[in-house]
Amino acid sequence: MDKITPKTSFGQWFSPINLQLFEEQVKMMKLDYYTKKLTTESFLKLLLFAQLQEVESLHALGDCLFDDQLQKGIDLDSISISQLSRRLNGMNPDLFQRLFLDLVSQIHVKTHYTNLVMPLKIIDSSTLPLNLTNHKWANFRKTKAGVKLHLRLVFMEKGISYPEKAVMTTAKEHDRGQLEIMVDDKECMYVFDRGYLDYERFDRMTDDGYFFLSRLRKNAVIREVYNFKLPENTSVLLDQMVLIGTTQNRAENYFRLLKVLDSKGNELHLITNRFDLGADEISEMYKSRWAIELFFKWIKQHLSIKKFYGQSEWAIQNQVFIALIVFCLHVLVQIETRSKRKTLQISRYLRVALWKPAHIWLRKIEGKAIP
Known part of the structure; x- marks a missing residue:
């Protein structure tokens, strides 16, 4: 079913996506019933491509399909903007959330998370502004609208940090109300502001x-x-x-x-x-909060949630969970290659080598010479 093979850089990057889980969810949610062209799998790959390339709108995304390599990669040669919009606004975000959580589980395994004595988890939120005219359901001030991403980030040594849990609310929601939802593990240390x-x-x-x-x-x-x-x-x-x-x-x-x-x-x-800890240990733990600040900065600057594609609550959530999936896929590459390169650099190399053989991209990440 999967048209992308690990022979391409995009295919290698995409390969951790659990297609069995994906297909089960698509079938259960009846997402591809009566669908002739824009299957859920093609839609997922197109949205991931849009995040990678920071495509600014659905119109621009439709124009990207003039590329023969993209058409072959996602098994789609063209699509109308109205079809893309209907899919994005009408699809339950539970699907992308499940894929995100599955990737988190894979990161847990590869980082030997369960063997850590006391994992450090950072809790914070970030408000994503919206246009009040188009998003009245998200109003929180007289002239403003917005949603809030409540996030729990696992802070690891060697520069690896990754989102573990995400909850989307309107910007009106106070942070304190989400604390009990974010705190559910007694075998870790929570850090928050x-x-x-x-x-x-x-x-x-x-x-x-x-x-x-x-x-x-x-x-x-x-x-x-x-x-x-x-x-x-x-x-x-x-x-x-x-x-x-x-x-x-x-x-x-x-x-x-x-x-x-x-x-x-x-x-x-x-x-x-x-x-039970030394004063300097406690102080260093609090300094780890910078990791979640960097994550929010990265996600706002380098993923295309600077401008949302849809107006419905589901459309906003879908785009945010796609962004989290992109980040987790970058982290998995970072772990697999044991690279010291930051996720931003990995993403840049991927954009350049998107349809080139995967070994070219991987060797570049690993710092090896390309034959």
Whole structure:
């Protein structure tokens, strides 16, 4: 069924997609009933191509089909813009979400995630602006509309970080409301920023056995219980056991407060329920938050969600999950080739070598000479 073979760079990059799972979902959701031309598989490949090449609109995507190699690669020679639009707006995003989660499972296996003593998971969100005129269902201010991508990112050593869980809501949704959905594993350490500050939830997480590290507002009411001795040559300014909150709104558990300086010399107040780690270890853990900031920056700059193709809620979600699939496919290449190159560089090489033999692209990623 698959017209793309691993002989092309695109085919090699696409190969981790679980086509058996894909076909089962397509059949169950009856997505190809009465479809004569634009099959769901061709549509998936066309959307992946659009993300890779940062195609700015469906009209531009239709024009791309003048390319003979693209036609052969996705088994489609032409398609009307209206058909593309109907597919994008009417397709349930559960399909692409399932493919994304399957790729995450593959990354878990290849990174030996299950063998890690205490994985680091970063939680954050990013608002993606929309045009209010065309997306009234997503309004959150008088003159603005938007959706919010709530994300959990696994932070690994050797420069590998990847999205593990994603939830799409309208921009009105507060970050705190998604924290319980994102926290579901007691064998890891969660890192998140002040947007998730909630003393009651901190108590529940601690009582339920979840570990977290967050940032505390500088004007937060605290009561010092114990001062820990700082090691020599540390960048940490203060390490205390504290109670947080006022008499009316106070957390019941004891927490650990650290004061550290960021790269710009600003003082940060960190709060955690971990007392078994060194102060410098805790400080380094919080610095890992930069990974999710870089991820949001990458996804906005280099994938074509700068301008959405459709207007419906499903269309927006479909495009975001396609973007997450693209990123995961890049990460799998990074792991397989054991390359030190960043995902951005891998993507650039792929765009240039899209229909060339796969070994040319792979050798370039690995830094080997091309015969």
